[in-house]
Amino acid sequence: MNEKSMDVNTINEILxxxxxxxxxxxxxxxxxxxxxxxxxxxxxxxxxxxxxxSYVPVRVARIQREIRILKNLDSDYFPDFLxxxxxxxxMLEDFYxxxxxxxxxxxVEELRSMRLKAFLLTVEEYIEHISWADCIGELxxxxxxxxxxxxxxxxxxxxWSLKIVHRDLKPENILVKEDxxxxxxxLGIAKSFRDGTxxxxxxxxxxxxxxxxxxxxQLTNSKTExxxxxxxxxxxxxxxxxxxxxFPYGDELEIGVERVVGNLVAGRVEDLKKYNDTxxxxxxxxxxKLIQVKPYKRFRNAxxxxxxxxxxxxxxx
Amino acid sequence: MKVFHQAGHRTIWNLQSFREDNTGDxxxxxxxxxxxxxxxxxxxxxIKEVSLFDPQFYVPxxxxxxxxxxxxxxxxxxxxxxTNDYEAVAYEAAELCLDFQVRNDFESIIIPARYFPExxxxxxxxxxxxxxxxxxxxxxxxxxxxxxxxxxxxxxxMLMDEEFKTNLLNWVTAYPEIDGVYLLVNxxxxxxxxxxxxxxxxxxxxxxxxxxxxxSVICGYCNTEGIIVAVLDVxxxxxxxxxxxRGFSIDKxxxxxxxxxGPAPRIYLPKLLNWVRWDTAEEIREDLPGLWExxxxxxxxxxxxxxxxxxxxxxxxxxxKHHFKLLADQYSEIRGLSMSDRITLxxxxxxxxxxxxxxxxxxxxxxxxxxxKGEHLPVWNRILRHLRTAL
Numbered sequence: 212m213n214e215k216s217m218d219v220n221t222i223n224e225i226l227x228x229x230x231x232x233x234x235x236x237x238x239x240x241x242x243x244x245x246x247x248x249x250x251x252x253x254x255x256x257x258x259x260x261x262x263x264x265s266y267v268p269v270r271v272a273r274i275q276r277e278i279r280i281l282k283n284l285d286s287d288y289f290p291d292f293l294x295x296x297x298x299x300x301x302m303l304e305d306f307y308x309x310x311x312x313x314x315x316x317x318x319v320e321e322l323r324s325m326r327l328k329a330f331l332l333t334v335e336e337y338i339e340h341i342s343w344a345d346c347i348g349e350l351x352x353x354x355x356x357x358x359x360x361x362x363x364x365x366x367x368x369x370x371w372s373l374k375i376v377h378r379d380l381k382p383e384n385i386l387v388k389e390d391x392x393x394x395x396x397x398l399g400i401a402k403s404f405r406d407g408t409x410x411x412x413x414x415x416x417x418x419x420x421x422x423x424x425x426x427x428x429q430l431t432n433s434k435t436e437x438x439x440x441x442x443x444x445x446x447x448x449x450x451x452x453x454x455x456x457x458f459p460y461g462d463e464l465e466i467g468v469e470r471v472v473g474n475l476v477a478g479r480v481e482d483l484k485k486y487n488d489t490x491x492x493x494x495x496x497x498x499x500k501l502i503q504v505k506p507y508k509r510f511r512n513a514x515x516x517x518x519x520x521x522x523x524x525x526x527x528x
Numbered sequence: 529m530k531v532f533h534q535a536g537h538r539t540i541w542n543l544q545s546f547r548e549d550n551t552g553d554x555x556x557x558x559x560x561x562x563x564x565x566x567x568x569x570x571x572x573x574x575i576k577e578v579s580l581f582d583p584q585f586y587v588p589x590x591x592x593x594x595x596x597x598x599x600x601x602x603x604x605x606x607x608x609x610x611t612n613d614y615e616a617v618a619y620e621a622a623e624l625c626l627d628f629q630v631r632n633d634f635e636s637i638i639i640p641a642r643y644f645p646e647x648x649x650x651x652x653x654x655x656x657x658x659x660x661x662x663x664x665x666x667x668x669x670x671x672x673x674x675x676x677x678x679x680x681x682x683x684x685x686m687l688m689d690e691e692f693k694t695n696l697l698n699w700v701t702a703y704p705e706i707d708g709v710y711l712l713v714n715x716x717x718x719x720x721x722x723x724x725x726x727x728x729x730x731x732x733x734x735x736x737x738x739x740x741x742x743x744s745v746i747c748g749y750c751n752t753e754g755i756i757v758a759v760l761d762v763x764x765x766x767x768x769x770x771x772x773x774r775g776f777s778i779d780k781x782x783x784x785x786x787x788x789x790g791p792a793p794r795i796y797l798p799k800l801l802n803w804v805r806w807d808t809a810e811e812i813r814e815d816l817p818g819l820w821e822x823x824x825x826x827x828x829x830x831x832x833x834x835x836x837x838x839x840x841x842x843x844x845x846x847x848x849k850h851h852f853k854l855l856a857d858q859y860s861e862i863r864g865l866s867m868s869d870r871i872t873l874x875x876x877x878x879x880x881x882x883x884x885x886x887x888x889x890x891x892x893x894x895x896x897x898x899x900x901k902g903e904h905l906p907v908w909n910r911i912l913r914h915l916r917t918a919l
Binding site for chain 1: 652653656694695697698699700701702704737740741742743
């Protein structure tokens with residue numbers, strides 16, 4: 212990325228100079244190696260998410276892949292992709308030159324000290340959502356959780372049919388709308404774009420991921436085994452934690468990574484019903500199948516999962 | 529559960545048995561024994577529609593001439609197979625092979641695979657790159673509405689290696705586009721009947737792993753142990769004539785397999801759950817008619833051999849047709865039962881066979897070929913006991 216993170220003011224100055232119909236209003240937490248801003252389209256006042264990523268070919272290639280995926284999906288379960296533009300070094304030079312050096316000398320020096328480099332700017336639909344803290348109570352209700360999982364697997368079914376594995380499903384990457392419908396964000400970049408993920412990556416793991424939600428095959432970087440079943444595991448962990456209030460194989464932040472790995476190796480997982488004894492048996496069993504350590508013991512396709520969820524929905528109604 | 533003829537040398541016997549004796553539900557055609565033009569020309573469409581075509585890419589550089597009559601066979605399409613260059617033609621070969629299976633309207637599609645005798649670390653990568661991915665791409669492109677089976681040729685060593693086995697299970701169960709697995713195992717055992725408990729148990733556990741992942745399993749190259757496998761209610765088992773269709777190995781794809789001696793004639797005796805050398809059977813029939821009555825199940829084919837008064841020869845069909853008929857009958861008997869009832873029935877058959885073997889021994893009949901003895905029976909009984917515990 213650039214030497215310094217870009218602030219809202221700077222990005223707005225650049226947008227204005229380039230006559231891009233956007234204005235950012237707030238900096239949001241980084242997404243992978245991209246800086247994220249809440250923005251709006253000036254002409255329509257429509258809120259959107261603006262992301263900037265330094266021009267490193269491998270990163271740009273991955274973002275373009277994500278853009279292609281989003282364009283192909285055309286589903287409410289994923290944000291719409293709205294706009295992209297490369298901001299070249301020459302454009303940035305023109306931007307500096309645009310300032311009057313006599314009246315804006317200090318600002319130009321500030322900007323030059325930031326050593327901005329060419330970057331890719333992308334804009335996605337803004338999804339109105341509620342925080343996980345605010346919806347967890349509702350999701351604990353079985354009927355709601357089953358509906359939520361049905362939506363998640365419908366979304367993943369679309370993704371998987373395009374031979375895409377999300378690889379980093381976790382609450383932060385699932386926005387929950389007021390009506391508890393999920394929207395999945397940050398597609399296809401988990402492997403190399405996760406700054407936050409990298410922070411959590413332990414020396415024992417050979418691949419960037421979020422260990423609390425990652426499938427064992429991700430933790431061991433078994434590349435041929437990282438498939439759509441990897442996403443099943445992460446969703447299973449999310450569902451388990453919603454109902455049980457704890458991680459199925461333990462939380463590495465509490466018990467240490469060695470014990471979590473030990474639990475995974477031994478397939479040692481506490482029965483969900485031990486922590487939530489009112490859980491419907493079939494729902495508990497579905498979640499346990501999702502979080503099986505060996506991928507072959509998980510579900511073989513989204514249709515089967517959905518079919519089972521619809522059966523459970525009938526039972527818990 | 530279906531029963532397919534595992535065709536091989538003299539496929540015509542399988543076809544005759546299927547047509548005339550109604551044995552089996554179809555045929556798995558073997559291109560190494562049946563040239564392309566012949567398969568397209570002489571086999572009726574009604575048979576093809578219930579049958580399968582095994583493309584047999586096991587030894588991709590095989591020089592067997594009949595395999596070369598198929599334009600998609602790796603050695604043929606490359607005019608000299610080279611592993612490193614195969615990727616360049618893999619998609620074309622897949623398309624042609626799929627076209628052939630679709631054009632002939634076989635019951636399902638079989639994706640071929642290469643046979644590797646060792647536990648190689650890139651087994652999955654190679655099968656994926658050369659065969660599975662190209663075939664699945666072709667299946668998707670042509671929008672095929674048939675079941676798709678992935679060939680999985682294994683060795684017993686692969687089955688016994690927990691990590692390798694798990695990797696294979698993880699791999700094959702990760703294709704939602706695949707309906708099942710065409711499983712072939714080279715047990716590499718010195719005995720004709722599978723009587724290595726550890727290997728048999730691993731084999732069944734592997735099949736269970738596949739089935740738990742909702743994959744249909746065709747157990748290819750079954751010998752008599754297929755009736756034990758049938759307890760699991762797999763998608764299909766097979767019946768075959770010559771031994772190389774009742775046990776998987778790649779010998780028949782190699783040039784020098786012609787030099788082998790023909791097998792001694794044997795007759796299948798379902799009450800013994802085994803094949804017995806014709807000469808020993810004759811000894812019992814002539815000297816101990818009461819015992820013969822107990823162990824022998826007649827068919828028009830076996831009666832024909834006896835009536836001829838001639839010692840049969842392995843190149844004659846009657847004893848093989850006799851086997852097809854009786855084994856197919858045994859499968860029919862099992863088919864309608866629950867898993868638990870299948871186990872009970874087979875345990876009863878094993879007890880009955882053991883008693884008959886004891887009676888043979890009591891009558892001082894000596895088997896010159898230990899393969900004709902009932903040494904597999906206690907192992908099979910133990911396997912059934914384990915299967916029952918797993919119920």
